[in-house]
Amino acid sequence: MNLVKVMDVQEEEYIYPGTRMCAGCAMALIYRFALKALGPKTILTVPASCLTVLHGMQGFCTTKVSVLHTPFATTGASASGIVASLEEKGLNNEICVVAFAGDGGTVDIGIQALSGAAERGTDFIYACYDNEAYMNTGVQRSGATPQGAHTTTTPGGKMKPKKNMLKIMEAHGIAYVATANGSYPIDIYEKFKKARTMIGTKYIHILSPCPPGWGYDPKETIKIGRLAVETGFWPLYEIINGKFNLSRESKKYLDPSKRKPIIDYLGAQKRFKGISDEDIEDYKTYINNLWDEIKKRIDH
Amino acid sequence: MPNKKKDYQIILASIQKPVIGEAGITGTWSKLKPVINSEKCIPSKSGKPGCFNCWLFCPEGVVSRTIPPKINIEYCKGCGICKEECPASAISMEEVEIE
Numbered sequence: 001m002n003l004v005k006v007m008d009v010q011e012e013e014y015i016y017p018g019t020r021m022c023a024g025c026a027m028a029l030i031y032r033f034a035l036k037a038l039g040p041k042t043i044l045t046v047p048a049s050c051l052t053v054l055h056g057m058q059g060f061c062t063t064k065v066s067v068l069h070t071p072f073a074t075t076g077a078s079a080s081g082i083v084a085s086l087e088e089k090g091l092n093n094e095i096c097v098v099a100f101a102g103d104g105g106t107v108d109i110g111i112q113a114l115s116g117a118a119e120r121g122t123d124f125i126y127a128c129y130d131n132e133a134y135m136n137t138g139v140q141r142s143g144a145t146p147q148g149a150h151t152t153t154t155p156g157g158k159m160k161p162k163k164n165m166l167k168i169m170e171a172h173g174i175a176y177v178a179t180a181n182g183s184y185p186i187d188i189y190e191k192f193k194k195a196r197t198m199i200g201t202k203y204i205h206i207l208s209p210c211p212p213g214w215g216y217d218p219k220e221t222i223k224i225g226r227l228a229v230e231t232g233f234w235p236l237y238e239i240i241n242g243k244f245n246l247s248r249e250s251k252k253y254l255d256p257s258k259r260k261p262i263i264d265y266l267g268a269q270k271r272f273k274g275i276s277d278e279d280i281e282d283y284k285t286y287i288n289n290l291w292d293e294i295k296k297r298i299d300h
Numbered sequence: 301m302p303n304k305k306k307d308y309q310i311i312l313a314s315i316q317k318p319v320i321g322e323a324g325i326t327g328t329w330s331k332l333k334p335v336i337n338s339e340k341c342i343p344s345k346s347g348k349p350g351c352f353n354c355w356l357f358c359p360e361g362v363v364s365r366t367i368p369p370k371i372n373i374e375y376c377k378g379c380g381i382c383k384e385e386c387p388a389s390a391i392s393m394e395e396v397e398i399e
Contacts, residue, residue: 009356019360023329024380061316217380
């Protein structure tokens, strides 16, 4: 595989500056590179999320591509509708349909419409930017919130681990499943480029650090995201038609001694303040099991 | 009904106008702005395209991929990511007035 370098990335920006995103928002970075990879011939469908806030108020818009705002639960269904109308007009090969939703809109509220669209094999890309809570409405717990994290609705730390959305999507037998991380923009760019050329349902799950929700200084966004990969908590991989492929940024963490201790990642965020030793042990077991499975799938 | 709107006109009415600075001059959100020292900056020093970590990691897309890189401080929110990610420590955060 050819290495994509900084100068190979599309220079044109598809988002105008001066959006409503918080300073240091990883989602704005993810969206910026996703749009660079997708290009202008794209129709986006966005449910209620921080991304709706980015697009601005009635009468104005901040992106150069077409965006449709949909109700929370209907992201997958609206994408299916757009794809059907493009097929009717014979434009489906030219224009790419992309659903971009937050973790709440994917893991909790939007899961039935997404599952339906994936089962029908709708030809679209579903991107979930995962900031691990309902950040837009003030940090409420979602299904994607990790264990031990404080949110306004889990003041004592969440009791249950994060829902494994990637396994759920993989079980649908779709064309492409991938993880990405806001701290690796070129990896995001490559994955969206690849997904755009494929036919069938494509699902990309992107970890998106959130400065106010996770409790850290905005300048540390990239560092925190990188720690998630370096500790092994968030491996970067892609599954193309069932074939598992570990991305190059995550390859060296196959060796457990190369991984940083998980406390580096948890300790850097205020939401994990006072996390119990049992929870940390659970994280360690989770990471070990995750990588054992990855190792098995690579060897296979 | 002389002015009956056709279907496509109704659809077009919902199209919103793309604008720069939808949320206003977002540069006013923070006093501290990144300033690039061209003596340390890798592409400025070598004159070759490369590095551009500031361009790569800027969530707002206000840094240009040019030699030397330029920052549009009118819309820079001053998060400081570029300062953290600069491998040559060429960026410092300073108080800059926006005109």
